[in-house]
Structure formats: C-alpha cells, structure tokens
Amino acid sequence: MNRSRRRRLQIFRIVVFVVLGAFFLGPIGAMFEFSTRGNSVNAPRTLSAWTAIGTTPGLGDAIIASLELAAITSVVMLVLVLPTMVWVRLRLPGLSRVIEFICLMPLTVPAIALVVGMRPIYIWISINVTDSILALAVAYVILVLPYSYRALDAGLAALDLKTLTEAARSLGAGWGTIMWRVVVPNMPSAILNASLLSVALVLGEYTFANLLNYENLQVAIAYVGLTSAGTSVAVAVASLVFAFALLLILSFVGRPPVPVSKADEADLQTGRMVSLSGGLIGRTGR
Amino acid sequence: MTAAGSPALSTAARPVRGGRRLPLSSIGVVPFFVYIAVFLLLPTAIILGGSLVAPDGSISFANFAGIAKPYMAKSFANSIAISAVSAVVGAFAGALLAYAVVTGKPNGVLRRSVTSASGVVAQFGGVTLAFAFVATLGTTGFVYEFLLQRGIDIYTNGIWLYDLSGLTLIYLYFQIPLMVLVFLPALDGIRPQWREATESLGGGTWHYWRYVAGPLLFPSFLGCTLLLFANSFSAYATAAALITQGGVIVPLQIQALLTSETGSSQPGFAKALALAMIVIVLVVMVLYTLLQRRTAHWLR
Amino acid sequence: MTAGGSAGRSRVEVRLEDLTRKYATTTALDRLTLTLAPGELVALLGPSGCGKTTALRLLAGLEEADSGRVVIDGEDVTNVPANRRNIGMVFQAYSLFPHMTARKNVEFGLQMQHVGLAERRDRATEVLELVGLSMHANKFAHQMSGGQQQRVALARALAIRPRVLLLDEPLSALDAKVRARLRDEIRRVQMEVGITTLFVTHDQEEALAIADRVGVMQSGHLEQLGPPTEVYSRPATPFVADFVGLTNRIKGVVRDGSVDVRGESIPLVHPDVADGPATALIRPEAVSLATNGDLADGPLVGIVIAVAFLGATSRVTVDLGDTTVLAQMPTSAATLLKAGTKVRLAMRTDPVLVQREEPATTAP
Known part of the structure; x- marks a missing residue:
C-alpha cells in the first residue's frame, strides 16, 4: 500500500472512531451525569438518586425477581436443550436440522408478536397454576433459545462427541454419567456462554413482563421513571453496568487464548461465531 | 411385478420395524418437543387461529381488514419507514466502522475492543436505552443543555426526540453495532491479494471498488441491511419507554390492544397484527439467509 | 502461439538498483541490485523474511522503496504506481476474483485497458488455451482445484501482455505432485511467451528446476546469483551451501x-x-x-x-x-x-x- 493512501486511510479511521465513539459513549456518560444531579439547576453533585434505590418501594423486589428469573431460565434452558442436542447428535442425527430450525424460530417471531400468543396461556397459568412472576421463566426459555442454541452448538462442534461417548460407554458409563461427567466438563465455556447470554437477556427483558402484567426489573425501572427520574436512571445505569460486565466476561470467555501459530485460524472461527451469533443478537431486550 | 411390489412391501414392513424403534431412540427428545409445542407452537397457533376469529365470533378475515384502516396503515407505514431508515443508515455507519476496524491490526486491541463492545451494545435496548437518550438529548439532557448554552437549539422545530425521528436516532444505537458484528466477517473475507491483483492488472481504487470489492460485498451488505430491518421492525421496549401516548408504530398498537378495553373487545385484531409482523419479519429473514448463502463461496 | 504479445515486445530488461526497504524494526531489503536479462527467468530463493518477496513487491509497485531505482526496459518506473507498470503478477493463492468465472478473471485486465469486447474474448480464449484450461473457462474459483486456479491466475497475468511477469510463491499452496507439474508448465509457458520473469520461492528444488539463474537471498541482500548448477555445486557462501541442498x-x-x-x-x-x-x-x-x-x-x-x-x-x-x-x-x-x-x-x-x-x- 502506498503512503498517501495509507495516510488517507488513517484519517478516515480516526474520523470514524471519534464520531461513532462520541455517539456511543455520549448517552452513557449523560446517564451518569443525569443520575448525580442535584434537585435544582445549580445544586452540587449528589448521590441521593443512587442511595434512593434501596428505599424505593417495589424496586428491590423487582431486582430480586429478575435475578431469580435469570437463574431459573438458565437452568431450565440448559436442562432442556443440552441433553436434547447431545441425544440428537448421537442417536438421531437426521433430526439435527429440525432442532436447529426450531431453536432459531423465535428469531422470526418478534417478541411483541409472540407475547400476543402467550397471553392466553399466561392467563390460564395465573388462574390455574401460580400467579408468581417466576412463571415468566418458561417463556424466557423460548426467548433465549436461539442464542443458547448457537453457543451450545459451537461448544458441541468442538467436541468429538461420538468418540467420547463410545469411550465412556465402553468403560461402563450410562447416559446420565456421560452427560454429567463427560459432556458438561468438556464444554465449560460454551455452557458459560449460553448461561451468561440468557442472564443478560433476561435482565434486560421488558416486553413479556410488561404485557403479561408482571413487574420485573425493567418494568420497575420504567415505572419508577414516572415519579423519580433520577433514581430510575441510576437503576438503569446500575443494571446496564451489570449487563455490560456479564457480556464483557462472555466476550472474553468466548475467545480462549490461542497459540500464535493458530491465531489466524482461531480468528477466522471467532469471526464466524460472531457472525452467527451476530445474526441472532439483539432482538429480545427491546 | 417386482418393481411394483417391492415398494408396497417395504412400506408395509416399515411401520412394524419403525414402530418398535421410534419410541426408544426418540424418547430423548420428547421433553424438548413437548416444551416447544406448548410454549412456541401453541402461541403461534393461537395467533394464527385467533386472527381468524372476528369480533362476532365467526371465522373470517375481518381482522385483517382492520389493518387497512387509515390509522393502522399509518402505523405500519411508520414502522416500515423507521425500520428502513435506521437499517440503511445503521448499515452504512456500521459498515464504515467495520471497515475502519478491519483495516487495523487483525488481532489488535482496537479490534477486540470494538467487537466486544459491539456485542454488548447490540444487546442494549429498551427502557435503559430510552432513558440514556432522554438524559442526553431530552429537554434537561446534558448535550441539549450544552448546545443550548452555546446558542444552538436542536428543537427549534419542536421536540423531535419523542417522535419518529428521535426513535430512528435511538435505534441506530443498537443497529450500528449489530451491523459491525454481522458485516465484519464479510470484510474479513476480502483478501488483500484481490486489491493487489486489481492494481497489477491496471485498475485503480475506483475499479477495485466498482468491479471487485463492491460486487463481492454487496449481497452481504444487502443481507445485513435486511437483518437490521427485521431487528428494528421487531423492537418494542425502547419505543414503549420513550413514547407513552399513541400507537405510532405497530408494536405500540399491539400494546394498546393488549392493555386497553377496546383491545379486549376485539381479541382477534391484536393477533392479526402480530401475524402481519411475523410474516414481514419472516420474509425479510428468508431473504437475508438467501443472500448470505450466495456469498458463502466467495468470502471464506 | 502469440499469447502474451509478440515475443520481441515482451523481451525487456529489468534492473533493480540499490533498492532499500526498511520496516519499523527490520531492514527487508539492503541495497539490492539485480538485473534480469530480456526473456530471462530469475528465481529468488531464500528463507522467509530474507527480502525476496519485498523485492518482488517493489518491482510490482505494490510497495515503495526507501531508496534505489526500478528500471524496466530503460525506463525508470520507481515512482510509477502499480497499475501503470504493466506487470503481470501471480500470487501465492486465492487471488482469483471469486465472483467471476475464469474467463471473466482473465478478461478483467483487458477491461481495465479498455480493450473491445470481441478482442477481449479472443485474447482470453487464447491465454486460457495456452495454460490448458479452455474447458474450464466458465468455472468459478471455488469449482476449480488449486492447480487450476493458479493456471487461471497465470493466464490472467499474461492476458494483459505485460512487460514483466512476477510469480510470488505460486506453487507453495499446492500439493507435491501438482506442484512439480505446474512448475514445468509455468516454465514452458514462460519460454513460449519469452517474457522476462521474476520467480520468488523458498523451495530450492523448485528454484533450481525452473530458473535460468537463481539468486539466493538472506537478510535483505543477495548471497549468490548464478545458474542453478553453479549455485548448487559451487556455493559462494556457507549460507548458500546450507540452504541449497x-x-x-x-x-x-x-x-x-x-x-x-x-x-x-x-x-x-x-x-x-x-x-x-x-x-x-x-x-x-x-x-x-x-x-x-x-x-x-x-x-x-x-x-x-x-x-x-x-x-x-x-x-x-x-x-x-x-x-x-x-x-x-x-x-x-x-x-x-x-x-x-x-x-x-x-x-x-x-x-x-x-x-x-x-x-x-x-x-x-
């Protein structure tokens, strides 16, 4: 590449990074600024909006409910999906396309549309089974399905599942033992990926909760926002930071350190994974 | 005789063999399929079936006629407009960012940070995102006040943050990073040899983009733009948190139908709207998949 | 066969004079001087990082020298950009435009030169025949083997009737058997067209087999330049003796x-x-x-x-x-x-x- 072109390219890159950097960092900075404002225009900075989080009625319950939902969703998702995927790979390979299709289906059904079909089911559940908010978890499993499927699929693809199970069975292991002692320990990062994605999605979920009349974290934030903007923004910042932390962990767990010689290949693979998951990312929280 | 007989024989034999084997090996997938049936297929069936039940209880397409009513058609037009604009602008901005990233070091800190941050920000939406923009550009927002003090009033023509243009701007916040994530692999597939080959064959920068990189990237770019369209078309929470009155876009119309009296008097209408959304997103996603498949050979 | 232009036009002398190219931490080329006689095939041989590829890229115009000159047919092209040098280049691998058929690839350079449609077709047919690929003219890169792809790349490079042909490790991505056959094929085509050619490789057997003269490089300079037999049997330095055989x-x-x-x-x-x-x-x-x-x-x-x-x-x-x-x-x-x-x-x-x-x- 000749030098003048390289210089032009450098200028282009700097402009892009500065402009888009401002666009992306600005609103987050503004939220911090907003949440530390005093009551009047010239009042000094204060953390009162932050300290009010603990005393705002309903907020604490909603936070706990959302965390519980996140945990339950992750567990149910893993218990439901992982054994099925393993079983299909080993015993019913013909079904694998069907499973993939089903798992990716929620992507073509917008959450706002799916909730319309869910509503009668949830009305029935709240009358006949339970009116606990934790019932939301079963619907959330559907929402996180495409993301967890991709994460687990990538993990399983990296395993020679057939050889591993044949070896385990030849040593006398049953199916339960194989799942628990062979499959799970061999794909910790994929399982962590799938779980963290689920947690992040559940913590940011608003559509289902709001329209099925449950008060989870996001609904509570919106509700608090009507009366106390400062506090709701403070909670929003806190939940955002929490979700960012989770997803950042995920993005590093997703790329284990690789030897230099394999770097190119690995980069290609993560590129593919990103492209796959990218195709799925970002349809739930909003 | 035998040719005609053997298929009949095998079909006759299959149920016996398959009937014994099927339950055994498929027992492992039963829980999954039951779960999917109840919580994914049943809701879809409720939408499909319910959309055909008219307010008077008869089976008809009356609910779909409601979509054509001016106020609802306007919501669809708004939804499509906001999705199209945020998809196209997001696609261009995201492609520029992806290109800026891809021209840096392949495994450098910058690239890793941008891809990680994109993965995070592409998930960012809903209430929090709406608040972030209110805190930035709202009438008490940081940037608005900052500009106002310097004599720039971005709201001389009215406060657009809470209408369609504001929503479009906010959607860009998750559209651009999504574009980075989905378009980066395509850019990675572009090999430096192609540019050098173009040069050694007498072509310049224009020729390279016009005949080589452009045609190579275009299907992928178009596909990614469609994905972005589906992404913002499905978005609900951000708009719900930002716009408290009126059904500006289809998801807000659905919300109104689910939460209001008029909605409960015509339950089929919400389902018809949901079905219309599903069909639009489905078509867009199928096109996206086809376009991605087309370039799979090229950009490996 | 007249592919690649009249033999006389192709036979030009190429001189690299005192070429130096430094990167941030290393000197890739250290005052390299090398003259290719008209119609000659010179192979630059050396371990990776010895500067052989840099030399080729400077000659192609894909990189700029810190000092020194590149002279083609008596004309100083040091400051001429790559796309005006009229040099054919074959890359290591994957250089075919994947969205074009073999024929379109070959026609691409002619299109850049605004050659008319009919002549473009004729010339593409001609060079594809020269490399023995007429039957595969309508295939895409992903439908061809690695060896076929490199033949198309060679045809594409020759179609523009370049003054000089550059081959940057064109065989290194192929398996052994294809490599030997394509190597001989390249030599045959090169002799037939009579084009002055620089061939870069790290494979000593390849260099010895194909070249009129072999230049062994190390740390940015030529250790020895001479006919293959001489380089092999009378290595000028211990490095050459070690590297060649x-x-x-x-x-x-x-x-x-x-x-x-x-x-x-x-x-x-x-x-x-x-x-x-x-x-x-x-x-x-x-x-x-x-x-x-x-x-x-x-x-x-x-x-x-x-x-x-x-x-x-x-x-x-x-x-x-x-x-x-x-x-x-x-x-x-x-x-x-x-x-x-x-x-x-x-x-x-x-x-x-x-x-x-x-x-x-x-x-x-």
Missing part, C-alpha cells in the same frame, strides 16, 4: 588453498583462505562408500547406521565415531548397505567451501 559439516584444517579433512586433501572454492582449523562443507553426493578393500580402522572408516530410500537415490548415514556423515548415491549402489555394515568413505575432490568457527553471522 544438504551439506555435511566436517572439521578440517586449511593449508595452502586446500582443506585437509580426515586425511584427504580437497581444493577450496576460494583458495585465499588463511591457514588454520575450519569446517568443510561437503555435499552428500560427493561422498562415496566402499565395502571392500582396506576396512582397517582409520579416520575414514565407519559404520552405516541408517539407509533412507528416497526413490532413485538413497541416503546413507555413516557413523565415523566422532561425527556422522551423509552420503547420497544411486539406490542401486546402496543395496548392499544396511545398518551395521562397515564402510570406507571416499570424498570427491570437487572444490568445497570452508567455514571458520567464529562467524555467527552466516549461521542460518
């Missing part, structure tokens, strides 16, 4: 322009070496083994420890007690040898190179 390193003593190795006196390539201890570099095929006659213990008598069958030739490892020596011979001559056989070494008295112990600079 296998070499035995046997301790000896320099005396009066020759070196005493285990009692045998062998002449030196450069007789002006000061007397004293040195390491002699001796080719395996200059070593022969005898199993009869005087096998009494002596400095040249040893025991075979391994026989490697390489096809037409075999390579025998002999343990001389304090060192091991490789001998290469026709397989027919090696049939009697097996591990444990006692043998007497004889060394052909072709001139050899010696290496002093101290210079770490020439160590590969």
Whole structure:
C-alpha cells in the first residue's frame, strides 16, 4: 500500500472512531451525569438518586425477581436443550436440522408478536397454576433459545462427541454419567456462554413482563421513571453496568487464548461465531 | 411385478420395524418437543387461529381488514419507514466502522475492543436505552443543555426526540453495532491479494471498488441491511419507554390492544397484527439467509 | 502461439538498483541490485523474511522503496504506481476474483485497458488455451482445484501482455505432485511467451528446476546469483551451501588453498583462505562408500547406521565415531548397505567451501 493512501486511510479511521465513539459513549456518560444531579439547576453533585434505590418501594423486589428469573431460565434452558442436542447428535442425527430450525424460530417471531400468543396461556397459568412472576421463566426459555442454541452448538462442534461417548460407554458409563461427567466438563465455556447470554437477556427483558402484567426489573425501572427520574436512571445505569460486565466476561470467555501459530485460524472461527451469533443478537431486550 | 411390489412391501414392513424403534431412540427428545409445542407452537397457533376469529365470533378475515384502516396503515407505514431508515443508515455507519476496524491490526486491541463492545451494545435496548437518550438529548439532557448554552437549539422545530425521528436516532444505537458484528466477517473475507491483483492488472481504487470489492460485498451488505430491518421492525421496549401516548408504530398498537378495553373487545385484531409482523419479519429473514448463502463461496 | 504479445515486445530488461526497504524494526531489503536479462527467468530463493518477496513487491509497485531505482526496459518506473507498470503478477493463492468465472478473471485486465469486447474474448480464449484450461473457462474459483486456479491466475497475468511477469510463491499452496507439474508448465509457458520473469520461492528444488539463474537471498541482500548448477555445486557462501541442498559439516584444517579433512586433501572454492582449523562443507553426493578393500580402522572408516530410500537415490548415514556423515548415491549402489555394515568413505575432490568457527553471522 502506498503512503498517501495509507495516510488517507488513517484519517478516515480516526474520523470514524471519534464520531461513532462520541455517539456511543455520549448517552452513557449523560446517564451518569443525569443520575448525580442535584434537585435544582445549580445544586452540587449528589448521590441521593443512587442511595434512593434501596428505599424505593417495589424496586428491590423487582431486582430480586429478575435475578431469580435469570437463574431459573438458565437452568431450565440448559436442562432442556443440552441433553436434547447431545441425544440428537448421537442417536438421531437426521433430526439435527429440525432442532436447529426450531431453536432459531423465535428469531422470526418478534417478541411483541409472540407475547400476543402467550397471553392466553399466561392467563390460564395465573388462574390455574401460580400467579408468581417466576412463571415468566418458561417463556424466557423460548426467548433465549436461539442464542443458547448457537453457543451450545459451537461448544458441541468442538467436541468429538461420538468418540467420547463410545469411550465412556465402553468403560461402563450410562447416559446420565456421560452427560454429567463427560459432556458438561468438556464444554465449560460454551455452557458459560449460553448461561451468561440468557442472564443478560433476561435482565434486560421488558416486553413479556410488561404485557403479561408482571413487574420485573425493567418494568420497575420504567415505572419508577414516572415519579423519580433520577433514581430510575441510576437503576438503569446500575443494571446496564451489570449487563455490560456479564457480556464483557462472555466476550472474553468466548475467545480462549490461542497459540500464535493458530491465531489466524482461531480468528477466522471467532469471526464466524460472531457472525452467527451476530445474526441472532439483539432482538429480545427491546 | 417386482418393481411394483417391492415398494408396497417395504412400506408395509416399515411401520412394524419403525414402530418398535421410534419410541426408544426418540424418547430423548420428547421433553424438548413437548416444551416447544406448548410454549412456541401453541402461541403461534393461537395467533394464527385467533386472527381468524372476528369480533362476532365467526371465522373470517375481518381482522385483517382492520389493518387497512387509515390509522393502522399509518402505523405500519411508520414502522416500515423507521425500520428502513435506521437499517440503511445503521448499515452504512456500521459498515464504515467495520471497515475502519478491519483495516487495523487483525488481532489488535482496537479490534477486540470494538467487537466486544459491539456485542454488548447490540444487546442494549429498551427502557435503559430510552432513558440514556432522554438524559442526553431530552429537554434537561446534558448535550441539549450544552448546545443550548452555546446558542444552538436542536428543537427549534419542536421536540423531535419523542417522535419518529428521535426513535430512528435511538435505534441506530443498537443497529450500528449489530451491523459491525454481522458485516465484519464479510470484510474479513476480502483478501488483500484481490486489491493487489486489481492494481497489477491496471485498475485503480475506483475499479477495485466498482468491479471487485463492491460486487463481492454487496449481497452481504444487502443481507445485513435486511437483518437490521427485521431487528428494528421487531423492537418494542425502547419505543414503549420513550413514547407513552399513541400507537405510532405497530408494536405500540399491539400494546394498546393488549392493555386497553377496546383491545379486549376485539381479541382477534391484536393477533392479526402480530401475524402481519411475523410474516414481514419472516420474509425479510428468508431473504437475508438467501443472500448470505450466495456469498458463502466467495468470502471464506 | 502469440499469447502474451509478440515475443520481441515482451523481451525487456529489468534492473533493480540499490533498492532499500526498511520496516519499523527490520531492514527487508539492503541495497539490492539485480538485473534480469530480456526473456530471462530469475528465481529468488531464500528463507522467509530474507527480502525476496519485498523485492518482488517493489518491482510490482505494490510497495515503495526507501531508496534505489526500478528500471524496466530503460525506463525508470520507481515512482510509477502499480497499475501503470504493466506487470503481470501471480500470487501465492486465492487471488482469483471469486465472483467471476475464469474467463471473466482473465478478461478483467483487458477491461481495465479498455480493450473491445470481441478482442477481449479472443485474447482470453487464447491465454486460457495456452495454460490448458479452455474447458474450464466458465468455472468459478471455488469449482476449480488449486492447480487450476493458479493456471487461471497465470493466464490472467499474461492476458494483459505485460512487460514483466512476477510469480510470488505460486506453487507453495499446492500439493507435491501438482506442484512439480505446474512448475514445468509455468516454465514452458514462460519460454513460449519469452517474457522476462521474476520467480520468488523458498523451495530450492523448485528454484533450481525452473530458473535460468537463481539468486539466493538472506537478510535483505543477495548471497549468490548464478545458474542453478553453479549455485548448487559451487556455493559462494556457507549460507548458500546450507540452504541449497544438504551439506555435511566436517572439521578440517586449511593449508595452502586446500582443506585437509580426515586425511584427504580437497581444493577450496576460494583458495585465499588463511591457514588454520575450519569446517568443510561437503555435499552428500560427493561422498562415496566402499565395502571392500582396506576396512582397517582409520579416520575414514565407519559404520552405516541408517539407509533412507528416497526413490532413485538413497541416503546413507555413516557413523565415523566422532561425527556422522551423509552420503547420497544411486539406490542401486546402496543395496548392499544396511545398518551395521562397515564402510570406507571416499570424498570427491570437487572444490568445497570452508567455514571458520567464529562467524555467527552466516549461521542460518
């Protein structure tokens, strides 16, 4: 590449990074600024909006409910999906396309549309089974399905599942033992990926909760926002930071350190994974 | 005789063999399929079936006629407009960012940070995102006040943050990073040899983009733009948190139908709207998949 | 066949003069000077990072030199951008435009030159025929084998009737059998077109087989430039001796322009070496083994420890007690040898190179 072109390219890159950097960092900075404002225009900075989080009625319950939902969703998702995927790979390979299709289906059904079909089911559940908010978890499993499927699929693809199970069975292991002692320990990062994605999605979920009349974290934030903007923004910042932390962990767990010689290949693979998951990312929280 | 007989024989034999084997090996997938049936297929069936039940209880397409009513058609037009604009602008901005990233070091800190941050920000939406923009550009927002003090009033023509243009701007916040994530692999597939080959064959920068990189990237770019369209078309929470009155876009119309009296008097209408959304997103996603498949050979 | 233009037009002289190219931490090219005679094929050979690819890219105009000149056919093109140099280039791999058929790829350069449609087709057909790919003209890169892709790349490079042809490790991504065949094919086409060609490779066998002259490079400069036979049999430096072919390193003593190795006196390539201890570099095929006659213990008598069958030739490892020596011979001559056989070494008295112990600079 000749030098003048390289210089032009450098200028282009700097402009892009500065402009888009401002666009992306600005609103987050503004939220911090907003949440530390005093009551009047010239009042000094204060953390009162932050300290009010603990005393705002309903907020604490909603936070706990959302965390519980996140945990339950992750567990149910893993218990439901992982054994099925393993079983299909080993015993019913013909079904694998069907499973993939089903798992990716929620992507073509917008959450706002799916909730319309869910509503009668949830009305029935709240009358006949339970009116606990934790019932939301079963619907959330559907929402996180495409993301967890991709994460687990990538993990399983990296395993020679057939050889591993044949070896385990030849040593006398049953199916339960194989799942628990062979499959799970061999794909910790994929399982962590799938779980963290689920947690992040559940913590940011608003559509289902709001329209099925449950008060989870996001609904509570919106509700608090009507009366106390400062506090709701403070909670929003806190939940955002929490979700960012989770997803950042995920993005590093997703790329284990690789030897230099394999770097190119690995980069290609993560590129593919990103492209796959990218195709799925970002349809739930909003 | 035998040719005609053997298929009949095998079909006759299959149920016996398959009937014994099927339950055994498929027992492992039963829980999954039951779960999917109840919580994914049943809701879809409720939408499909319910959309055909008219307010008077008869089976008809009356609910779909409601979509054509001016106020609802306007919501669809708004939804499509906001999705199209945020998809196209997001696609261009995201492609520029992806290109800026891809021209840096392949495994450098910058690239890793941008891809990680994109993965995070592409998930960012809903209430929090709406608040972030209110805190930035709202009438008490940081940037608005900052500009106002310097004599720039971005709201001389009215406060657009809470209408369609504001929503479009906010959607860009998750559209651009999504574009980075989905378009980066395509850019990675572009090999430096192609540019050098173009040069050694007498072509310049224009020729390279016009005949080589452009045609190579275009299907992928178009596909990614469609994905972005589906992404913002499905978005609900951000708009719900930002716009408290009126059904500006289809998801807000659905919300109104689910939460209001008029909605409960015509339950089929919400389902018809949901079905219309599903069909639009489905078509867009199928096109996206086809376009991605087309370039799979090229950009490996 | 007239593909690639009239032979006369293609035969131009290429001069690289004093080319220097530095990167942040390394000097890729250090005042390289090299002249390619009209119609000649020169192969630049060396380990990765020796500067051979940089030299080719400077000639192509894909990189800019810090100093020095590039002269093609008497014209200084140092500051001419790549797309005005009219140079054909074949890359290592994956350089075909994947969204175009083989024919479209070949026509691309002609399109850049605004050649009319009909002539474009004719010329594309012609060069595709030249590389033996007429049947595959409508295939895409992903439908062709690696060897076919490289043939298309060659056809594409030749279609623009370039003044110079550059080949940047064009065979390194192919498997061994295809590589040898395509290598000969490239040489045939090059001779047929008569185009001045620079061929860059790290494979010594390839360089020796294809080139009129071979230039062995190390650390940004030419160690030796000469016909393949000369580079092989009379390496100018220990580095060349090591890099081109296998070499035995046997301790000896320099005396009066020759070196005493285990009692045998062998002449030196450069007789002006000061007397004293040195390491002699001796080719395996200059070593022969005898199993009869005087096998009494002596400095040249040893025991075979391994026989490697390489096809037409075999390579025998002999343990001389304090060192091991490789001998290469026709397989027919090696049939009697097996591990444990006692043998007497004889060394052909072709001139050899010696290496002093101290210079770490020439160590590969």
